[in-house]
Amino acid sequence: MHEVTIRNYEWGDFAELIALQEQCFPPPFPPELLWNVEQLSEHVNRFPEGALCAEIDGAVVGSMTALRRRIASGAHEIWSTATNDGYIRNHEPDGDTIYVVDICVSPDYRKLGIGKQLMQAMYETVVHLRCFRLLGGGRMPGYAAVSNELTPETYLAEACEGKRRDPVITFLLACGRMPVGVVADYLDDESSAGFAALMEWRNPFDKEND
Structure with missing residues (x-):
């Protein structure tokens, strides 16, 4: 049994967060997409509420970062545009x-x-924060292997129907996220052939979601 603490990450966590990224995203994932100190500094300064980490026995073992945006319904931005290349x-x-x-x-x-x-x-x-929803692109690291056989939309549909397991999409579905579209060239991610599923979770307490 492990006791997990979820908290906001801070300046003193930066070295561990960078090491964590290197561990989680080995090659061929582009190393230039891993966090650097300048990006992490922007996260804790601009939106500390969206800078989360998971800690076990004093060690950072997970992280999640977000920002606030106004994004029009139906807009399918790539990662660099949506997140300002991770600098938010x-x-x-x-x-x-x-x-x-x-x-x-x-x-x-x-x-x-x-x-x-x-x-x-x-x-x-x-x-x-009384926001309308959570939104974000989910990599589809199983797609490249079948990209000659399936469109990314079909691949996503099969994952949603339980006919296919994808390491990221299946996880997001289990967390209650739902797909609202597919974005091409979302990230320079070879395993996903560059595609990502745009996945959202709507605030059940927001009146517009009634």
């Missing part, structure tokens, strides 16, 4: 959407529900 300088303090920049859990601590706890904590942030 486009954060809007009055934005009605919490947009997920990143979520990761150490491979040594997966299958313990840490990712779901981080997601639940961010849902609570959505409710606390």
Whole structure:
């Protein structure tokens, strides 16, 4: 049994967060997409409520980062545009959407529900700040292997129907996120052939979602 603490990450966590990213996203994932100190500084300064980490026995084993935006319904932005290349300088303090920049859990601590706890904590942030929804792109790391046979939309539909398991999409579905579209060239991610599923969770306490 492991006692997990979910908290906001701070300056003193930066070295561990960068090491965590290196562990979670090995090659061929582009190393330039991993966190750097400048990005992490922007996260804790601009939107500390959206800078979360999971800690076990004093060690950071997971993290999740988000920003607030106003994103029109039906808009399908790529990751670099939606998150300002991870620097979140486009954060809007009055934005009605919490947009997920990143979520990761150490491979040594997966299958313990840490990712779901981080997601639940961010849902609570959505409710606390009275935002309309949580939104973000989910990589589809199983898609490249079947991209000659299936469109990304068909691949996503099969994952949603339980006919196919995708490491990221299946996890997001289990967390209550629902697909609202597919975005091409979302990230330079070879395993996903560049595609991502745009997944949302709507605040059940928001009157517009009634």
